[in-house]
Amino acid sequence: MNERYSRQVLFPGIGKEGQAKISSKHVLIIGAGALGSGSAEVLTRAGVGKLTIVDRDYVEASNLQRQQLYTEEDVAEKLPKAAAAEKRLKAINSDVKIISIIGDATPELLEDLVVGVDVMLDATDNFETRMAMNDVSQKYKIPWIYGACVGSYGMSFSMIPGKTPCLNCLLRTIPLQGMTCDTGGIISPTVQMVIAHQTAEALKMLVEDWESVRTSFVSFDLWRNQYTSMKMSKAKFPGCLSCGDERTYPFLDHENMTKTTVLCGRDTVQIRPSIKGELSLDRLAGQLNSLGYTVKGNPYLLSVEMGKERMVIFQDGRALIHGTKDLTHAKSIYQRILG
């Protein structure tokens, strides 16, 4: 074992044997935003054997405050996050095999990528992708670690198929109007705290110290000084369609996904959410206003100016993104605002 990992090998939870395991394992990180760039750096420095990172966005100036892998140069070049992450991670540790995928983490892509993966880390910004990850985790029996944050509030939960409840047991449905960093703001320490929880859990799984994996659901508020740990032993839902006896993996089904279509002859993409429900347009308008967006609206819809694009959101969650024909970009704008 080389000098590089000596301090980590000294740590009793890892040791020589643990380090050898880490260097033989493959981690899949979905998302290369704040959580993804942080987790990827921790695991690359820790010497994981292979790391695959997936992201559909490019680097923007508003990312630099917290997304630790990126530089002003990446912003100037509008580099895709996955490509910028790969460049930086390879410079940090050339022992690690880094694979970057520029694209939307659809169920099809997740099912392709998950082959041979030991642990999946959640670093996405929306529940649709998380629910698909959850189904993939159950279908292919691969543990995954949920992590999310907004403002000074963050949370994490480790899920092991066959052992713990799954995300679908806890939520039963996709939250329609989830709080995101684009609507609720975010400070970097919150990101770091979630990364600390997710990567510590990942290391335990990589060294196969299953006994030490956290079984409770952690949530905290760094500004309000709250830390809670919720026991999950009663949370498994027997009728769960993702992990129960009559499972159907509903979130791998195309029917249950957000639909995007380019409107014919117009520079516009239409987005239809997978779940039906009513948005609180007043609340959304208030959040967007306080972030400095120009918002106009009436009781039926909101129109939001977002740089080059304009988004019109209807009460049933449907939206039109004007000023683009790029389906992935449009979906990204939509999920940034609506979660």
Added chain:
Amino acid sequence: MNKVLFFAHLRDAVGEEFLTVNASGKTVAELKAELSAKYNLPKMETIMTAINEEFASHDEVIRDGDEIAFIPPVSGG
């Protein structure tokens, strides 16, 4: 009586870190509906509930003295 704790945007909406209410005999869903109406809270169906720091389902009945926490799952990352 029951102590009810709020986190994240729920705390902002309620304006307090916790409330003391009498929720004894009510289900989690009933308490959510009641608080949601009283404080004009955003949809509470997907907000997780802990009773005495243990995950509780919507139909779990609250007993006197139980401490309830509402934990909203967030999606930022």
